[in-house]
Amino acid sequence: MKRILVISVFLINCFLIVGLPTPAKASSHATASVSLSYQKIPSFPPIPFDSTLVAPFFAKYPKFKYLKPEVVQLYRKHNYEFLWHDGSGMNEFAALLYSKVNNLEQEGIKTRVPYAEKLQTIFQDAENMEKSDVEVELLMSSLYFFYADRVFKGIDTKQTVELGWYLPRKKQSYVNRLDSLLQDPSLINKQLKDLPGQYYLLKDALQNYRNIEKNGGWDPIVFPKTIKSLKPGDTSDVILQVRKRLFITRDLKIDSQKNIFDNELLEGLLKYKERNAFTTDSLLLPKHISSMNINVHARIKTIMVNMERSRWISPSLTQTQQSIVVNIPSFTLTYFKEGKPVLVSKVVVGKSMNKTAVFSGQMNQIIFSPYWNVPPSILRKEILPAIAKNSNYLAKHDMEWVGNRVRQRPGEQNALGKVKFVFPNSHIIYMHDTPSKTLFNKEQRAFSHGCIRVARPRDLAIKVLEGDKNWTVEKIDAAMNREVEKTYNLRTQIPVYIGYFTAWVDSEREIHFYEDIYAHDERLSKILLSDL
Structure with missing residues (x-):
């Protein structure tokens, strides 16, 4: 019995039914059009191929050689059976994968696809599509791992560490993932096991901003130097420009074209x-x-950079029983329980010369009324010069020598405030209260030597100890106002994640942008575009 298989622009467009993008326009490194029509005569499934053919393949296609371990693992698992061909030719997922690779820009990725012309020939040639060819088979498997490497995994772990990102990278077997994709190709559209929900929210935002760019973007607003500020009730031509700008990014529902600063x-x-x-x-x-x-x-560009960072995050990060997440550029801390935020607090982070590291730890202690053991660098650069100028400096600041170290006693002057949250790490970073409360009123809050100052430390302590009958609110308050330090070891450790995201989409699907205070975005962007 014969059947007609049509692989054409019509079929590619039909992928939209299951949420797939149409291919991009053809370029020098990718094709967007697959168009052919031919008859297929069913045949028996292809027999396994010879494993000795793998090495010559990678010799011929060296740009895929770095994927050889995964390809070998894949075919050993499947006893070198054909995976991309069924009894009548190339399977459904092959065409779908090819379409996805041709639309990598929709995933926030700009890169050259290796051997794009060869792949184009395969998908435009009916004979290539129909026959069980080992070279085509290995090309498709290499293409799959190329796609998984770029979209699901992201840049190499060594490179992220060089960028100062010490959060643990997710571990995933894309060999095993292929089995489920071959069974249900539509899973490739939203792989929540491989990518966090934030990735897909950023992807939607990317599409929105590309549509804005396609429609001309927005014009710079001219703000005369003679105008120091505008407030409700004022009239100005500037307001006309601001209205148009806010309408483009959907902050305003309509552009009334009025020049008055109204409600x-x-x-x-x-x-x-x-x-x-x-x-x-x-x-x-x-x-x-x-x-x-x-x-x-x-x-x-900012959205694309943060989509890349999302690739490094495990989707289960905030799905644990509880976790604390600090985003450095937004100067915020969020405490999650059962995946839901139960506390949000402003924070102060390290200044540019004393950057707060991007890493994770396990909170295991709360120290009430803590001593502040002055770090050697601060002692050398700040305290000792101050003592040289004023012999009463230590007494004035309630400090004392302990051996060859200086520490500050518990109390109102203590730099750590009334409570300290410890999650042991090699960066010697912790979270704490502070007597300098006014800094939390500032928009830009990079003022510390690297540790994280919390605006709501009492509330955080109460939430962390919530459910512990030994720690009432009254007992917590008393512990925070002692003259002697008191340490409590948590019964259950709490994961703490310090991250760096300059774009983030909230639960209302609104995108937020934050200043790149440590200039990490530009460095990452250069890596992402290095092969163009």
């Missing part, structure tokens, strides 16, 4: 400020205009 504009401005980490007051200042004038291409 409608205020509502849109407040939404923009909230999305861009500004204080949500009613003033329109030059710094807000500077933010609005960051062009759409730069915003797209």
Whole structure:
């Protein structure tokens, strides 16, 4: 019995039914059109191929050689049976994978696809599609691992460490994952086992901003130097420009083209400020205009960089019983229980010369009324010069010598405040209270020597000890106001993740942008574009 198999633009468009993108326009390194029509006569499934053919294949296609271990593992598992061919030719997932590879930009990836012309020939030639060819088989498996490596895994772990990212990378077997994809190809569209939900939210945001770019982006707003600020009730031509800008990014529902600062504009401005980490007051200042004038291409680049960071994160990160997540660029801490946020607090992080590291740890102690053991670097650079100028410096700051170290006693002056949260790590970083509360009122909060100051330390302690009958709120308050340090070892350790995301999509699907305070984005962007 004969049947007709049509692989064409029509079929590729039909992939939209299951949420797949249409291929991009053909370029020098990728094709977007697969068009052919032919008859297929069913035959018996191809017999296993000779394992000795693998080495010559990688000699012929050296750009895929780094994938050889995975390819060999795959075929050993399947006894060198054909995976991309059934009894009548190339299977459904092969065409789908080819379409996905041709649309890598939708995944926030700009790269050259190795052997694009060869792959194009395969998918445009009916004979190649029909026959069981070992070279084509190995090309498809290599293409799958290439796709998984770029989309699911991201750049090499060694490179992320060089970028200062010490969070543990997820471990996943893409050899095993292929089995489920061959059974249900549509799973490739949203692999929540491989990528966190945030990745797909950023992917949607990327599409939105690319649509904005396609429609011309936005024009820079001209803000005369004679204007220091604008407030509700003011009239200005600047307001016309701001309205248009806020409408483009959906902060305003309509562009009324009015030049008066009315409640409608205020509502849109407040939404923009909230999305861009500004204080949500009613003033329109030059710094807000500077933010609005960051062009759409730069915003797209930021989204792509953060999609890459999302690839490094395990989807189960916040699905544990409890976890604490700090995002350095947004200066925020979020405490999750059962996957839901139960506490959000402002934080102060390390300044550019004393960057807070990106890593993870296990919180195992809370220290109430802590001593502050002055780090050797601070002792050498700050304390000793201060003592040289003023012999009463230590007494004035409630400090004392302990051997050859200096420590600060518990109390109102203590640099760690009234409570310290310990998660042992090689970076000697912890979270703590602080007597310098006014710093939390600032938008940009990179002021520490690397440790993380918490705006709501009492609330955090209460939440962490919630459910422990030995720790009432009254007992916590008393412990925070002792003259002697008190350490409590947690019954259950809490994972702590210190991350670095300059773009983040919230639960309302609104994208937030944060300043790249440590200039990590530019370094990562150069790596991502290095093979173009």
